Amino acid sequence: MERREEKPTVLIVEDDRALRSGLRWTLADHFHILEAETRQEALSSLQSERVDVIICDLHLPPATDSITEGLQIVEAAKQHRPSIPTVVITGSSDKRTALEAVRYGAYGFFEKPFDEDEVLHIVRQAARVRQLEAENLKLRSTLSGRRGFGRLIGSSPALEGVIRQARAVATTDATVLICGESGTGKELLACAIHEESARAGGPFVAVNCAALPETLIESELFGHERGAFTGATHAKKGRFELADGGTLFLDEVGELTPAVQVKLLRVLQERSFERLGGTRTINVDIRLIAASNRDLEQEVEKGNFRQDLFYRLNVVPLTLPPLRERREDIPVLASFFANKAAHKHGLQPPELSPELMAALQAYDWPGNVREMENLMERLVVLTRGARLGVEFLPEKMRSGDHKPAPPEEESESTLEQAVQALKRRMILKALEIEKGNRGAAAKRLGISRSYLHRLINELNIAESN
Structure with a gap:
């Protein structure tokens, strides 16, 4: 055919x-x-x-x-x-x-x-x-369906610099220490390094050390034998064994107790350990990536973290910037998380109003990217309509003056923004000449009246204009 x-x-x-x-x-x-x-x-x-x-x-x-x-x-x-x-x-x-x-x-x-x-x-x-x-x-x-470093959204110099270093280390088995505030995406970066490595076909096992009770953390990491402690009715593999052949990610590694730090140091040196209550030495082939929102060098100086372990972990240090230091990524992140939330809840992809975008970019984001993702889902769920505004923002984000620039001063830094600004100016001029008569304004612009109605709604041109 x-x-x-x-x-x-x-x-x-x-x-x-x-x-x-x-x-x-x-x-x-x-x-x-x-x-x-x-x-x-x-x-x-x-x-x-x-x-x-x-x-x-x-x-x-x-x-x-x-x-x-x-x-x-x-x-x-x-x-x-x-x-x-x-x-x-x-x-x-x-x-x-x-x-x-x-x-x-x-x-x-x-x-x-x-x-x-x-x-x-x-x-x-x-x-x-x-x-x-x-x-x-x-x-x-x-x-x-993003994988690897495609998981990290943004093109700011601060983020791109970290990704360049991470790409270089991904092809090796070097131990990586990722630092950064809570919510900056440390686990996402660790997963990206794993997926871009030769170990991508093996398991990626993530452990949040801060979320595990002190009495269970050694058992969770290294496993235990039957009868090792009260309630241990059967043998259990730890996260190191589960990660064999792949990557183990230890988040908030600064929360480990001194006893567990000693055992972790040995694993990094010898790639072997014994389960809790056991005598058999277990060998593992893992790549270790650790992360912390603390300054581990300061923790070493305070005596809270072993210096020799710090040196073992700090082979390749990567520091993720907080969101307030990569504000140019806020629009694309906000749109991505809004679309993600809409897809999750079976809704149409929303539009973000200029007032909302201004408020997002003015905020300092103490919770970083995680805080933004949660906020955008809240806005998508609460908003009735296709346009997200500022009405459901927390009070701390609405306290500032985030009014958009007047039409004649709108940002025209991209082709799309320039086209939108030109459309708005032409419509306002036609309405002014025709004294608000939309039919006559549509004829002057060479478009249908129904299309003019649609543009007036899309460009948020108020009746008072």
Whole structure:
């Protein structure tokens, strides 16, 4: 079969043959066209073909006196992933039903008799929305499947420097000591080093030393034999044995007791140990990565941590920067965690308002990336609508003045921001010239009235403007 040109596909659902033919001629140079006369034919095409945009008359047989058939097509289009934009056709005296369809989920509408330029414009815009949503889904899928150093999100110089060092050490078996405040992503970095190493096919075993009771930590790390202590009714492997052939990550290693520090030092020197209550020496092949939110050198000076163990752990030190020292990564992190939370709870990816972004970037993040992830999930769960604002932020984050810059001073540091700012200025100017008449403003801008309505909502242009 000959492969057709890669154009977006438009499905025209219209029982009026002449109108359907006119639409086909208007769009055929730019789109691949499919046609249907009824809801059943349309749904069949949606199942068998890839459709990017639907143009649909609301009054379809057999129920031409109502809009039920048309609304069912709008509903079916919404169920696709990503949803298919539906542009509805309406008569000049039937705008109320078209607006109802838009509220029901339709992308927009145009009137009969149609203007060719208006139809071409709105369909192009709808196809572009579909393309962007498909790209967003692909990106989210890619992000959710991140491995190795792709797990660490951001491009700030502070983070990139750490990743460069980590890449260099990942291909070796050298012991790594990761330092950084709580919530900076120390376990994530340790896992990335493991996944980029020759041990990636082996286990990655993580232990939070601070979370284990002092009486159990030796048993958890090195295992125990049956009868080693009250309640030890059977032998148990420790984390060192479980990590054999892979990587053992000891988080908060500064919390280890002196007795466990001595045993850990021996394992690092000889790669062997005995289970608690046992006499048989067990040999292991592991790569050790340790982490601490304390300054272990200071702990050594205070006598709280063995100096010889510190030197054994500190072969390759890596220090993760706190979030307040990599503020340029905050927007991409916030968007990533918002999308992740939305996916987790079965919601659409949200938009972050300028007020929210300003508040996020002004905050010092004592809990670092972990605090941000938890906050973004809270905002996604509590917010009703597709735009996250500041209303559910903690009071400590709302106390500052985080109002966005006025439109004429909006950031235009990226192409997308510049385009958004230009659209806003043009719309405001057209509305000013036409004294607020949206129909006249849409005509002056060369766009449909429904598209102007959509832009006003998307760009958050207030009525007072």
